[in-house]
Amino acid sequence: MEKTVMNSEEKTGNSAQPDSSRDRILQNVCRQLSGVEVPPLPEEESRRLPQPADVNLLAAEFQSKAEGVSVVFFDDVHSATKGLQRVAVSNGADLPIAIDNVELFEGWGDREGLLACDAGLTTAQIGIAESGTMALIGDVEKHRLVSLVPPIHVALLKRENIVGTMSEALSMLHQDGLPSSLITFITGPSRTADIELQLVLGVHGPRELRVVLI
Amino acid sequence: MGIHGLNSNQFAEMAKAALADEVQKGAIGKATDLIRDRRGEAVEQLDDWDDLRERARAIKAHTLAKLDHYLMHFVSNAEKRGVVVHWAEDADQACKIIADLIDEVCGDPNAPADSDDLLARPIVKAKSMVTEEIGLNHLLEGRGLRPVETDLGEWIQQLAGEPPSHIIVPAIHKTQQQIAELFAEQVGSDASASAEELTAIARRILRKEFADAAVGISGVNFAIAETGSFLVLENEGNIRLTTSLPQTHIAVMGIEKLLPRLSDLDVFLRLLPRSGTGQQLTTYQSIITGLTSKVHGELNGGGEGPAAVHVVMVDHGRSDILSDDLRRSSLQCIRCGACLNVCPVYKLIGGHAYGSVYPGPIGAVLTPQIAGVEEARPLPFASSLCGACKDVCPVKIDLPDLLLDLRKEAQEKGGSKIEKLGFGGWAWMMNGPWRYGLSIKLSRMIYPLGKRLSPFKKWGEGRELPIPAKKSFREQWKKRS
Ligand code: SF4
Numbered sequence: 001m002e003k004t005v006m007n008s009e010e011k012t013g014n015s016a017q018p019d020s021s022r023d024r025i026l027q028n029v030c031r032q033l034s035g036v037e038v039p040p041l042p043e044e045e046s047r048r049l050p051q052p053a054d055v056n057l058l059a060a061e062f063q064s065k066a067e068g069v070s071v072v073f074f075d076d077v078h079s080a081t082k083g084l085q086r087v088a089v090s091n092g093a094d095l096p097i098a099i100d101n102v103e104l105f106e107g108w109g110d111r112e113g114l115l116a117c118d119a120g121l122t123t124a125q126i127g128i129a130e131s132g133t134m135a136l137i138g139d140v141e142k143h144r145l146v147s148l149v150p151p152i153h154v155a156l157l158k159r160e161n162i163v164g165t166m167s168e169a170l171s172m173l174h175q176d177g178l179p180s181s182l183i184t185f186i187t188g189p190s191r192t193a194d195i196e197l198q199l200v201l202g203v204h205g206p207r208e209l210r211v212v213l214i
Numbered sequence: 215m216g217i218h219g220l221n222s223n224q225f226a227e228m229a230k231a232a233l234a235d236e237v238q239k240g241a242i243g244k245a246t247d248l249i250r251d252r253r254g255e256a257v258e259q260l261d262d263w264d265d266l267r268e269r270a271r272a273i274k275a276h277t278l279a280k281l282d283h284y285l286m287h288f289v290s291n292a293e294k295r296g297v298v299v300h301w302a303e304d305a306d307q308a309c310k311i312i313a314d315l316i317d318e319v320c321g322d323p324n325a326p327a328d329s330d331d332l333l334a335r336p337i338v339k340a341k342s343m344v345t346e347e348i349g350l351n352h353l354l355e356g357r358g359l360r361p362v363e364t365d366l367g368e369w370i371q372q373l374a375g376e377p378p379s380h381i382i383v384p385a386i387h388k389t390q391q392q393i394a395e396l397f398a399e400q401v402g403s404d405a406s407a408s409a410e411e412l413t414a415i416a417r418r419i420l421r422k423e424f425a426d427a428a429v430g431i432s433g434v435n436f437a438i439a440e441t442g443s444f445l446v447l448e449n450e451g452n453i454r455l456t457t458s459l460p461q462t463h464i465a466v467m468g469i470e471k472l473l474p475r476l477s478d479l480d481v482f483l484r485l486l487p488r489s490g491t492g493q494q495l496t497t498y499q500s501i502i503t504g505l506t507s508k509v510h511g512e513l514n515g516g517g518e519g520p521a522a523v524h525v526v527m528v529d530h531g532r533s534d535i536l537s538d539d540l541r542r543s544s545l546q547c548i549r550c551g552a553c554l555n556v557c558p559v560y561k562l563i564g565g566h567a568y569g570s571v572y573p574g575p576i577g578a579v580l581t582p583q584i585a586g587v588e589e590a591r592p593l594p595f596a597s598s599l600c601g602a603c604k605d606v607c608p609v610k611i612d613l614p615d616l617l618l619d620l621r622k623e624a625q626e627k628g629g630s631k632i633e634k635l636g637f638g639g640w641a642w643m644m645n646g647p648w649r650y651g652l653s654i655k656l657s658r659m660i661y662p663l664g665k666r667l668s669p670f671k672k673w674g675e676g677r678e679l680p681i682p683a684k685k686s687f688r689e690q691w692k693k694r695s
Contacts, residue, residue, distance in 0.1 A: 022301040025469065025529045029282045032536035038279040042272050044477050069497075108518050111459075115425070131495045138506050144458050144518040148451060166495075167480040173501075174476045179441055181295065181506045182519060185499040190451040193491070194367035194383060196390045197245050198409040203366055203417055205451025205498070 046171060049130060049164035058129040058162045059213055066132030069188030070201060071209045077121070080154045080210045084118040088150055092123035092141040094214070095156065108142040111149075119152035120145075120206070124186070126169050127162035131187055134211070135169050138182030147186065153206040155186075159213050216305060218349025219377060221569035222581055222590035228567040229596070238387045242379075242564045245386045246555040252492025253552060253606070259494070260484070269481050271610040274546035277439075277472050281536065284439040284472045285527070291442025292525060295504025300526045305348035308528045312350060312431065312464055313357055315524055319428050319462045320359075334360065336423045338460060340446070340453040341365035342433025343381055343549055344468050344528055346571040347584070350431070361431070362423045364452040366416050373400045379565030379573065382490050382551035387564045420452070430456035430520070434467035435548070436482060437525075440475050443503040444525070447486070447496045454498055463520040465502075469527050470545035476501075482548065485608035489550035531584040544579050544616055546609040553603035553613060559596055568593060575603035575613045579620065587624045594620035 051057060063073055074080035081087055081102050088107025089095050098104065104121070107114050114120070122143040124134035134155055136143040147153050163169055173179050190205030201207050221228070232238065257263050277284055289299045300315075302308035316337060337354060339345065339361050351361045351372075363372040367384035371377065374396055378384030385393065390409055398405035403415050432453055437444040444465060446453045457463050473479065479501075487493040506519035535541040554560045554574030565573035570581040570590065578593040587594075594617045603613040 021303050021307065025301050025303060025527070025533060026282055026285065028529075028533040029285065029469070029536060032533055033279060033282065036279050036537065036539070036542075039272065039275050041276040041474060042269055044475060045269075045480070046477075047480060065494075111425070115421075133495060138518070142518050144454075144506065148454050148458065165480070166483055167477065170477050170480055174441070178295070179443055179476065179501060179503050181502070181504050183501040183503075184454070185495070185501075186497065187495045188497050191449045191497055192366045192413060193449075194365070194370065194385055195388075195393055195409040195412055196241070197248055197383070198390070200410050200413040203413050203450045203452075204364070204420065204455055 045167070047165050047167035053164060055159050055162070058127075058164060059159045061129040062127050062132055062162050063213070064132075065130065066188065066211060069132060070191075071132060071188055071211055074210055074212050077154070077156065077212050080212050081119065081121070084152070086113075086117040087154070088114050088117045088120045088146045090120070090122040090142050090146040092143075092156075094123050094158075095121060107146040107150075108144070111145070114145055114149040117150050119154055119210075120147055120150040121154045122147045122156075124155045124157045124211075125161065126172060127157045128164075128166055128169050128185075129162055130165050133166070133169075133185050133187040135173065136184045136186065137173070137180045138184070139180035143184065144182060147184065148205050151202065151206055152208040152210065153186075153189075154210045154212070156212050156214055216349075216589075217347055217570055217572075217581060217585045218305065218352060219569075219571065220581070220585055220589055222585075222593050224569055225567065225592035225596060228569060229563045232563040232567040237389060237392075238564055239562060241389050242387050243561055245383065246561050249383070249492060249551075250555045253489060253555070254492075256488040256492040256494060260488075266481055266485055267608055267610050270485055270548075270608060271546065273473065273478050273481070274609055275543065277474055278470065278536065278542050278545055281469065281472065284474060285469060287439040288437050288442055288472055289527070291440070292444075292504065293442070295442050296523065297442065297504050298522065298524045300524060302348075302526055302528045302530070304530050305528075308348045308466065308526055308530065309350055309353040311526055312466070313353060313359070315462070315464055316354070316359060316429050336360050336362045336427045337429045337431060338420075338424055338427040338456045339363050339368075340430070340432040340448070340456040341368045341378075341384070342431070342466055343571065344433055344466050344530075345431065346377060348466075348528065348530065350466075362420070362427075364420050364423070364456060365448075365450060366413060366452075369416060369420065370396065373397070377566070377571055380551060380554055381549050381572070381574075381576075382554075387566070424455045424459050427456075427460045429462045429464065430458075430460040431464045431466065432456050434465050434471050434525070435486070436473050436479060437467060437471045438474075438476050438479070438501075439472055441503055443476065443501050444471075445479060445499055445501045447483075447499040449491075449493075449497045451498060454500055457500065457502065458519055461520055462522045462524070463502075464524045464526060466526045466528060468545075469529050469532050486548055486550050489548075489552040489606065489608040535583050540612070540616060540619055541583065543611055544576075544583065546611055547576055547580070548609055549576075550608055552606040552608065556602040556606050558598055558600060558602070568596065575617070576611075579611075579613055579616045582620050582624070587620060587627055591624050594618075594624055 086103045089104050125137045126135040189201050189209040191201050192203040193199050300311045354361045363369045370385040380386040394407045395405050397403045434444045435447050487496045553576050557574050560574040568577050570577050572580045581593050582590040597617050599614045601614050
């Protein structure tokens with residue numbers, strides 16, 4: 001963890017209680033494990049798709065997998081937001097500052113606004129072709145509420161940011177030091193099957209997920 | 215040590231009642247068959263399924279054998295990122311820690327007058343088996359707080375005043391009609407509402423609860439030692455709301471949930487959704503590493519996410535089962551529910567008959583180990599030892615072997631003479647594949663008899679469940695290959 005620089009207040013030692021329970025638990029864990037043979041930890045593994053990492057192939061695979069879980073693709077952000085009135089946006093660098101006939105507002109700090117808008121607009125930092133998944137990184141962009149609270153989530157994803165596998169995505173998320181404070185993987189719209197296993201979309205999160213590949 | 219609401223010694227009566235409930239049997243049979251088939255399809259898409267299982271097993275086995283090391287590593291990294299870590303030796307302590315944290319946020323329950331307002335505020339909860347285990351809702355309600363389950367299935371169960379009956383699909387035993395009637399009674403909706411309408415009602419009501427809540431409580435699927443992160447996965451989005459909207463997030467985890475490295479998530483994310491629901495991946499996975507608001511240098515008002523993240527590490531009997539290799543392996547469980555869906559006993563009697571928040575094969579293994587064999591004497595015997603659970607388990611837990619081991623303990627720690635005699639022989643018979651094979655053939659012959667013969671009659675009453683398969687999975691498999 002030597003890679004990180006931290007404020008003094010973020011250092012260790014904010015344990016909330018006297019350490020007796022911690023010590024008793026750890027002591028018992030040690031005691032019970034004494035004499036137990038430790039089997040080896042399997043080597044770290046980097047998994048790739050068999051086919052070469054061609055941008056167009058990966059994008060096509062991403063799209064077909066995402067469509068399989070009810071994601072709808074649009075050619076550009078204008079068609080993806082057509083007919084919408086109020087759209088919350090995150091602070092993503094690649095997001096448009098204006099869209100014709102649509103009122104955009106900063107969504108992340110405005111909960112009332114979020115509850116009343118038609119859609120949330122964010123970018124996604126990574127796409128994962130094998131499952132049609134997007135990774136949204138909290139420290140890059142405040143996606144947490146904008147991608148979750150409104151009934152429609154519109155996400156922009158750069159084709160060049162699509163990788164083959166979850167394994168590749170995880171190593172990217174970890175490569176420059178510690179992972180972001182929040183990473184959200186999204187594969188399709190919110191869903192439930194808790195009533196007789198019938199699929200219903202949009203139970204708590206967005207009912208629709210619209211993606212624009214750029 | 216108690217599991218909340220534990221009633222497993224009444225297994226025989228409860229199983230008998232469950233067997234008589236045709237509606238429930240129909241609902242569970244249909245649903246478990248469907249998930250089992252979906253799982254099968256999802257598994258077939260991969261040609262390295264068994265390698266994945268072996269890898270996952272090996273990672274878990276290593277981690278558990280060095281658990282003290284990984285616990286320390288996880289905790290110190292999480293604390294560096296601003297997480298406050300708490301340790302609970304048992305259920306009572308875990309509940310007390312959480313309740314005290316809530317009091318801190320919501321005000322002192324003994325303070326009169328204006329704090330009432332805060333106390334009426336909901337505590338939103340995302341599905342977490344360990345909070346069921348420790349009986350958290352019960353304790354919070356006793357303190358005048360209002361915990362609200364937000365996973366649709368859990369909410370249905372909360373409205374019904376029942377514990378979940380399946381670890382992945384909490385209301386699996388209910389039909390849509392029953393749920394519609396329950397909603398009609400509890401929230402005044404139409405008694406003939408469709409699944410879509412019922413879901414919309416839940417969304418509307420729970421949205422309000424999310425908006426009002428000051429504290430959100432979630433479980434943890436995986437905790438990563440090298441980064442101090444934890445991952446929660448779901449389909450609905452209620453975990454994201456629970457961990458994002460309230461100003462305080464409390465994550466509750468058993469101490470066995472650790473993985474060494476972030477990259478280890480890959481194999482577990484390939485195994486868990488496929489095993490649990492037959493999905494390639496669930497809709498959402500959130501990896502939380504400390505506080506968002508700290509990174510943005512601002513607090514909740516202008517930032518995102520809770521101002522405080524707490525992790526409560528729950529032991530509750532887990533550390534006591536670390537010494538024995540076989541027993542320790544039961545802590546590899548990732549709570550996918552696959553063993554429930556293929557279990558011929560679970561299929562017939564459902565989850566509640568086990569009298570434990572952990573039902574099915576894994577419940578029959580975990581419950582006596584956490585609560586003590588005396589408290590759940592019938593559970594290790596509530597199995598036909600057909601081995602279907604072992605065959606599907608994504609982390610290769612040898613559930614039949616564990617059940618036999620627990621049977622032996624149950625038998626050593628008392629039990630009637632005839633049980634001792636019978637199960638002694640049983641244990642011998644199961645100990646070795648050829649003997650096991652013989653026993654299955656024997657059971658096919660004895661089964662019709664056993665039900666009628668008087669010394670077995672009582673024994674058979676609660677257990678007339680698993681009709682031995684004409685051909686065991688093993689035999690069929692052998693034939694195929
Ligand atoms: S014992 Fe295995 S199959 Fe059963 S819930 Fe745990 S991980 Fe899944």
